Ligand SMILES: *[C@@H]1O[C@H](CO)[C@@H](O)[C@H](O)[C@H]1NC(C)=O
């Protein structure tokens with residue numbers, strides 16, 4: 001193929017995606033507003049419940065709020081404030097109508113106006129403008145990664161771990177809030193420290209502690225921007241698993257009828273550091289009578305039924321302490337890292353497996369195909385898993401074109417995507433590769449779909465055997481030529 005033709009193919013692939021998918025580039029550079037920006041005071045929060053869930057190794061927050069248009073005109077833009085530090089760590093933000101599930105199409109995007117300002121905003125565009133005095137109940141949910149600080153920061157390998165989380169007892173809002181409360185859900189009732197604040201009405205002091213729950217409020221009206229800093233320290237003797245990088249490759253082979261998955265993890269435990277050198281004998285003894293630990297010692301990956309040929313390697317090589325079970329109903333890969341991963345430690349590893357293409361690939365029509373794979377799979381742990389940088393690459397067959405994709409991952413989590421050609425051994429024009437980058441996701445998004453549509457013609461599919469044949473021919477011709485040279489050399 002000539003260079004111009006390749007360039008034209010690249011260009012058409014790229015423009016197809018840009019034209020057909022409404023997912024745009026980095027969300028942080030999407031909307032730019034002047035530095036003096038302040039959200040117009042057109043709403044009030046009639047009632048708000050803020051739920052902060054600290055049961056896993058990331059924080060999940062939900063804000064259920066009855067908003068009311070307090071301006072004389074229709075409004076469709078509701079702003080949510082975050083600190084610039086929170087903006088770095090937030091992910092998976094989604095908005096729903098809590099009263100009416102059939103209302104969809106809330107567009108959520110980060111607004112950029114002044115990078116140095118401590119308050120930044122996400123803008124929620126309502127599917128339909130709210131008329132004056134109109135009300136709507138929003139269910140807003142999001143996650144924070146790197147949410148906790150261990151305290152003490154150093155502990156012994158058999159000690160309990162405690163984490164600290166900081167938040168505001170008043171839900172941060174760009175609008176006045178008439179009535180609200182904040183509920184904090186913790187993993188257990190072992191909560192040695194939490195900030196107490198003055199109560200209101202009949203309650204002298206907040207929070208109220210109910211088992212593993214703390215309740216701040218209900219509070220009377222607070223103005224826009226009001227905060228009341230609170231800290232809570234609680235037991236979490238589980239690993240604070242943080243995957244700083246996940247590279248997931250999905251390789252589609254029409255010829256082999258196979259989809260090959262490979263995932264490369266850079267995993268850290270963000271829990272407390274060891275106060276003394278790791279003692280393996282003490283560890284083995286402790287495991288026997290008290291297996292509860294803040295070290296990561298096992299990872300369980302549920303895969304699609306029918307997965308096969310699973311492998312697990314780390315920097316040293318194959319890790320034999322893994323178990324793979326696969327039958328008609330389920331497939332589970334269980335890994336034991338080579339050493340227990342304590343706080344501050346890192347464990348990079350790779351896993352991979354094969355699946356029958358029939359499970360994921362459908363013929364749409366003629367030469368048009370649909371691939372439907374989970375955007376991420378990853379470990380399923382009671383304590384959860386957080387992913388900071390994710391790169392998903394879908395390697396389509398050589399000659400695949402007209403690539404489009406759709407994903408049920410929140411749009412604001414996608415930071416970048418591209419379609420390129422990548423040459424591998426024996427390829428003539430190179431494989432078509434769709435690369436999607438995302439950030440700040442958690443295992444709640446396991447099994448969200450990634451749907452890729454592409455065209456792949458019979459002529460394109462015939463290219464490979466032809467290449468193998470013609471390159472074999474080159475080899476034969478080469479050997480032929482070499483043997484002639486050999487003869488001439490030996491007879492010299
Ligand atoms: C993209 O957005 C445009 C208008 O905003 C719409 O007409 C089009 O259908 C959307 N395309 C997809 C694939 O969602």
Ligand SMILES: *[C@@H]1O[C@H](CO)[C@@H](O)[C@H](O)[C@H]1NC(C)=O
Pocket residue numbers: 311317318
């Ligand atoms: C790792 O294990 C697989 C299968 O168990 C085997 O095929 C491969 O040769 C091993 N690799 C190394 C480097 O030991």
Ligand SMILES: *[C@@H]1O[C@H](CO)[C@@H](O)[C@H](O)[C@H]1NC(C)=O
Pocket residue numbers: 153273343344345
């Ligand atoms: C814990 O250990 C890690 C890795 O050695 C280090 O980067 C981190 O600063 C340590 N934490 C504290 C609180 O010293």
